[in-house]
Amino acid sequence: DFELSHASGRMPLEVTEATEGPSGLGMSSLLKETGHVTLDPGFTNTASTTSSITYIDGDAGILRYRGYPIEELAEKSSFLEVAYLLIYGELPTADRLRGFSDDIRNHTLLDEKFRAFFSAFPRRAHPMAVLSSAVSALSTFYQDSLDPFDPEQVDQSSIRLIAKLPTIAAYAYKTSIGQPLLYPDNSLGYVENFLRMTFGLPTQPYEIDPEIVRVLDMLFVLHADHEQNCSTSTVRLVGSSQANLFSSVSAGVDALFGPLHGGANQAVLEMLERIHKNGDDIDSFVRRVKNKEPGVKLMGFGHRVYRNYDPRAAVVKKATGKVLEALGKSDPLLDLAMRLEEVALSDDYFVERKLYPNVDFYTGVIYKAMGFPTNAFTVLFALGRLPGWIAQWREMMNDSSTKIGRPRQVYVGPGERHYAD
Ligand code: MLT
Secondary structure, X not given: OEXXXXXXXXXXXXXXXXXXXXXXXXXXXXXXXXXXXXXXXXXXXXXEOOOOOEEEEOOOOEEEEOOEEHHHHHHHOXXXXXXXXXXXXXXXXXXXXXXXXXXHHOOOOOOOOHHHXXXXXXXXXXXHHHHHHHHHHHHHHOHHHOOOOOHHHHXXXXXXXXXXXXXXXXXXXXXXXXXXXOOOOOOXXXXXXXXXXXXXXXXXXXXXOXXXXXXXXXXXXXXXXXXXXXXXXXXXXXXXXXXXXXXXXXXXXXXXHOOOOOOHHHHHHHHHHHHHHHXXXXXHHHHHHHOOOOOOOOOOEOXXXXXXXXXXXXXXXXXXXXXXXXXXXXXXXXXXXXHHHHHHHOOHHHHHOOOOEOOHHHHHXXXXXXXXXXXXXXXXXXXXXXXXXXXXXXXXXXXXXXXXXXXXXXXXXXXXXXXXX
16 A cells, blocks of 8 residues: 555555455445555556656645646746647657647648538537537547557647647637637747637737737646546546547546536636625625535635645736736736635635635636636636646556556445345
8 A cells, every 4th residue: 555645745655455444345444544545456547547747745735747846837838848748758859849849730720521510519509518529529530540559640649639629629619609710820839829710800910919828828838737637537547448549538628627627717707706796795705605605615725636725826826917917907806816815814714624726716817817708718728738638648558557447336225126126
């Protein structure tokens, strides 16, 4: 057994074979008693997995990709550099980065048939639902890159996904507001191209504030991986059946959709808007949260892994103020969010429970300032998370000991029953 790295913030100490609990009921009762977790290859991909991509120390509030602290990557590296780092394990040389970026640039276009695909959805379709359907549909168009054990095909499908996801995301948005789709402009950088396809119009030149491009790129870096979260473990689980990369990532998009995962950034903004609209007093709102009043939740606070400030939230909080300043805007929702944080963190209830703002707490405000509608926030999370999903899927596929994932079940239903009863 080794101590749970999430809870303890420590790296695995010692691994031994799994054993049955004393009662013979399996490990679950033992787990409750000891706070330990067992690395059992029989549970691969579901109850436990090893990985060398992302390290989190939830007690200390540390997050690293391939050993590099998230704060440094956010400041010094572009999203495509970080994507390369996550997927291939090393930061790219200038030449490698150029080659990688050129490959991506060459694949930004979507097949023309996709136009009919987007227009077939109802106008009010949530863009996350459109995104996952479109990603799944990529395996119908690119049947030459579906073999999970052919390294060239895996590289090809990885590049296609990274290149096409911004185009798909922009088209999902454009269709939902009834505007014409713009072809990618490959003279632009990755994020700039996405912003133009999202907000540009065919008849007008699109001016993009370079500060917005830089900050959105940085937000993608912050979201690029987060070890075995719900969507990533879904990607691994689906991939463990040897499903192709497009299908596995499409399942990850669906997992991210939920309000307890990626959808939380949308839920936070909706909460802030409600508080603002109702003119709620923050102290009394926080009191109602503590009293667990039905329907009153402090969204974007607390995290299964962090017992400390989520390092990503700290970076986003700083960037939000800067973006608003650069745009010459102010937003009462940012003041509200900061006041909520202040009130909560000076209250023993939150301090004792170690509940801090997580990554979703400030991202909604910053996305709103950039002009994104609320239902596009989770799509932005997906764009950022894509390299992590790809890296985790590839890591699993390259591990010859990988077995199909199958959560262990402990049966708790009725014993044998007779139909006549
Ligand atoms: C994430 O970035 O995936 C979220 O913080 C959720 C998680 O890690 O469980």
